[in-house]
Amino acid sequence: MSVTVVRVMSVSTGQKLECGDEDSAHVWVRVAAWSPRRAFLTGAAPFALAAACPPEELTGRSFIADLDLDRPPANDDTAGERLEWPGLTLAPKIPEQWGAGLAPPEGPPRMVAPVGRLLPAGGNAADVDRVRLLADALAPGSADRKAFVIPGVPASKARPRFTKDGRPYKTDKDEEAEKATAWAIRRVFPRPWTGNLALGCVFFRPDRQRIDVDNMIKHVCDAGNKVGWIDDEQITAVYGVAELDAANPRTLVVVTRHVSSLDRSEKASPRRAPRPRGKGGRS
Known part of the structure; x- marks a missing residue:
């Protein structure tokens, strides 16, 4: 799932759609996943197609875009940039509690939630809202995040098991579950992140079986070692939530940069050991 949120701020009419002769526009968009205040000028055609509305009705609409967050484009052109938006789809409607926009000038919006609840209730249509609220709670102001x-049913780290001689081991079931989660993380992280990180998870269970949230978080932490991060000691902020969704069990994961006085910036990618050399200096 992509959670790169863009919002159409304004529209300049009088252009033509590339795919036809209808009146089109250029639009200013705000890319919330890069920076709450970073705007770009782009063609309106993909937005109009995703929203199924005329370009002049785009103002104020929100979208999810499939963008490469590791390589945000530069903004050297003062006239704006023409960007491509592959995989663009219309975002779920934002509840009225969010206010006027995804990221108004005075700062990111805040949802008015009942006492005792951080995240909105409901099905997976609310996942975008959950991602933003969870990331803002973990690391306020950080734009460098992945979600x-x-x-499937959220996995849980089992209790430690030991051989007769006292050595710890994992069951085949635990090994398979951890590998499956590691592959899911690998699809999002081309290489492990270094430094301090914050981790948030929402575990949507299919039933009311008693499963400890901390064990489900530990499963994600272990699966992400050397995949999403070098070591889970980099995670200096954690938030875990257990929810019920019998129709669509899943785990929503948010990882963002985190600032802590307990600095983990020394955590860098492990270097390969030098190959042994034979006689005469040849390897």
Whole structure:
């Protein structure tokens, strides 16, 4: 799932759609996943297609875009940039509690939630809202974040098991579950992140079986070692939520940069050991 949120701020009419002769426009958009205040000028055609509305009705609409967050484009052109938006789809409607926009000048919006609840209730249509609220709670102001969904029943780290001689081991079931989660994380992280990180998880269970939230978080932490991060000691902020969704069990994962006085910036990618050399200096 992509959670790169863009919002159409304004529309300049009088252009033509590339795919036809209808009146088109250029639009200013705000890319919330890069920076709450970073705007770009782009063609309106993909937005009009995703929203199924005329370009002049785009103002104020919100979208999810499939963008490469690791390489945001530069903004050297003062006249704006023409960007491509692959995989663009219309975002779920934002509840009225969010206010006028995804990221108004005075700062990111805040949802008015009942006492005792951080995230909105409901099905997976609310996942975009959950991602933003969870990331803002973990690391306020951080725009460097990744979010994804692991489909299926959330796994839980089992209690330690030991051989007769006292050595710890994992069952085949635990090994398979951890590998599956690691592959899901690998699809989002081309290489492990370094430094301090914050991790948020929402576990949508299919039933009311008693499963400890901390064990489900530990499963994600272990699966992400050397995949999403070098070591889970980099995670200096954690938030876990257990929810019920019998029709669509899944795990919603948010990872963002985190600032802590307990600095983990020394955590860098492990270097390969030098190959042994034979006689005469040859390897």
